[in-house]
Amino acid sequence: MSKAYVASALPRQPGISGWVALLPPRRPHPAPEGNITADVVVIGAGFAGLAAARKLSQLDPKLSVAVLEAGIVGEGPAGRNSGFIIDLPHEVSAESLGGDSAAHSRRDIFKNRTAIALAQGMAEEHGWGREVFDPCGRHTIAKGPAGDRHLVAYAEQLKELGEVHALLDAKQTAELTGVTTFSSALFTPGTAMIQPADFVRRFADALKPPVRVFEQSPVQRITPSGAGWKVESGRGAVTAARVLLAVNGHAQSFGLLKRRLMHVFTYASLTRAFEPRLLGGNRQWAATPALPMGTTLRRIVTSEGDRMLVRSRYSFNPTNTVSDAAVVRAGRLHDARLASRFPMLRGLGMEYRWAGAMALTWNSVPVVQEVEPGLWLAAGCNGVGATNATANGIVVAERSLGVMSELGRNFELSAAPGPVPPEPIATLGGKLSLAFKEWRAGDE
Numbered sequence: 001m002s003k004a005y006v007a008s009a010l011p012r013q014p015g016i017s018g019w020v021a022l023l024p025p026r027r028p029h030p031a032p033e034g035n036i037t038a039d040v041v042v043i044g045a046g047f048a049g050l051a052a053a054r055k056l057s058q059l060d061p062k063l064s065v066a067v068l069e070a071g072i073v074g075e076g077p078a079g080r081n082s083g084f085i086i087d088l089p090h091e092v093s094a095e096s097l098g099g100d101s102a103a104h105s106r107r108d109i110f111k112n113r114t115a116i117a118l119a120q121g122m123a124e125e126h127g128w129g130r131e132v133f134d135p136c137g138r139h140t141i142a143k144g145p146a147g148d149r150h151l152v153a154y155a156e157q158l159k160e161l162g163e164v165h166a167l168l169d170a171k172q173t174a175e176l177t178g179v180t181t182f183s184s185a186l187f188t189p190g191t192a193m194i195q196p197a198d199f200v201r202r203f204a205d206a207l208k209p210p211v212r213v214f215e216q217s218p219v220q221r222i223t224p225s226g227a228g229w230k231v232e233s234g235r236g237a238v239t240a241a242r243v244l245l246a247v248n249g250h251a252q253s254f255g256l257l258k259r260r261l262m263h264v265f266t267y268a269s270l271t272r273a274f275e276p277r278l279l280g281g282n283r284q285w286a287a288t289p290a291l292p293m294g295t296t297l298r299r300i301v302t303s304e305g306d307r308m309l310v311r312s313r314y315s316f317n318p319t320n321t322v323s324d325a326a327v328v329r330a331g332r333l334h335d336a337r338l339a340s341r342f343p344m345l346r347g348l349g350m351e352y353r354w355a356g357a358m359a360l361t362w363n364s365v366p367v368v369q370e371v372e373p374g375l376w377l378a379a380g381c382n383g384v385g386a387t388n389a390t391a392n393g394i395v396v397a398e399r400s401l402g403v404m405s406e407l408g409r410n411f412e413l414s415a416a417p418g419p420v421p422p423e424p425i426a427t428l429g430g431k432l433s434l435a436f437k438e439w440r441a442g443d444e
């Protein structure tokens with residue numbers, strides 16, 4: 001017998017995302033009023049929800065789809081990340097950045113490229129410029145011998161996989177970054193860079209009837225109704241045969257995936273605009289750290305001048321929330337990381353600081369499952385949701401319509417999400433493990 005799923009918590013976005021702040025004002029789509037019907041309800045307009053809506057309409061253009069987003073599109077994690085849609089294996093908390101076997105890595109690459117193709121398809125179809133979606137590749141950057149060794153080992157893995165890459169020495173890395181702080185870098189061409197808030201907003205706005213997007217529409221209850229489900233939000237309700245829950249870690253707020261998800265937050269700061277001549281090197285580049293758990297950097301060009309994004313620090317937060325004080329604390333680390341890497345930007349100051357939620361499974365596997373007939377779940381972004389959650393969204397859309405693709409078959413090879421240890425072991429272990437890995441990443 002089906003039961004009601006009631007949201008015990010709704011998302012709150014800590015800090016002010018610089019990506020949103022840089023965008024012009026936009027009028028959000030209105031919330032649903034009264035009783036509406038649709039063929040499918042998608043809950044959550046992050047990477048997973050938007051990809052699901054897109055895939056559903058590609059598979060059946062006549063399908064009426066209602067996307068319900070608790071907040072304003074772009075203000076959630078999908079719009080407040082560093083903007084890397086990474087094509088190669090990249091497990092942020094793993095021992096190495098590559099996968100553990102060639103077969104696993106190839107499946108990962110196929111999944112990532114399928115996700116990038118969906119994003120690229122949107123960008124090309126709607127004529128978005130490179131300031132929104134830029135298939136420019138990325139650098140992975142090292143600051144010392146440990147990072148250098150990791151890059152060499154990673155390059156070896158890529159060679160075995162037949163993946164194009166180029167190692168840069170210290171001089172070439174200085175030409176890229178404008179500073180002599182870094183010891184080496186590895187360029188891989190397949191990553192696409194996005195202005196994440198702009199990208200997800202445009203994505204949501206490009207979905208046209210019979211797909212409808214509703215914002216400021218937190219879903220409070222999902223209850224069985226006839227042969228389907230009734231999804232209630234504020235003064236409105238949508239009834240549909242199928243519901244796709246694409247709320248990542250908030251699946252647990254609906255009582256699902258108990259002890260299967262770990263809530264981890266990461267933090268970013270964006271500097272004030274600076275005169276481009278203050279810092280040499282390229283004016284646009286993006287670099288993930290050589291050691292997993294290190295610091296991500298991205299230089300961007302804005303109408304007021306150039307800016308530097310610093311993303312660093314992970315925290316384990318079983319309540320799926322972080323305080324404003326945690327954003328301030330992480331900000332101090334960002335200031336120090338910026339000053340030690342770019343002495344000429346010391347004292348520039350950060351204009352925006354924020355944090356965002358991610359949900360990891362114990363064994364880093366995705367979760368796409370039918371909880372009950374017609375009620376589907378896509379979760380477990382595992383820290384790289386621009387690709388992982390997009391892929392989850394594609395697969396949940398396909399499966400809900402009974403379609404089995406190569407990507408879906410690959411998902412079938414994944415293990416089930418392993419159980420997270422009971423409290424307080426989970427919290428203690430999670431915090432200790434993150435602290436140890438961050439300590440090991442050192443200043444990278």
Ligand SMILES: Cc1cc2nc3c(=O)[nH]c(=O)nc-3n(C[C@H](O)[C@H](O)[C@H](O)COP(=O)(O)OP(=O)(O)OC[C@H]3O[C@@H](n4cnc5c(N)ncnc54)[C@H](O)[C@@H]3O)c2cc1C
Nearest residue numbers: 044046047048070076078081082084219356381384385386
């Ligand atoms: C600072 C930072 C940097 C990052 N950098 C990168 C990066 O460069 N590359 C990368 O791949 N990943 C990155 N990530 C991770 C990435 O942002 C996440 O993995 C991704 O957003 C997960 O996508 P999702 O669609 O699963 O979930 P989300 O993006 O969290 O989307 C879920 C949506 O569901 C909505 N929701 C929740 N509950 C309800 C409800 N009851 N009713 C309606 N809607 C609801 C939320 O408001 C949210 O918009 C970063 C994250 C942060 C915070």
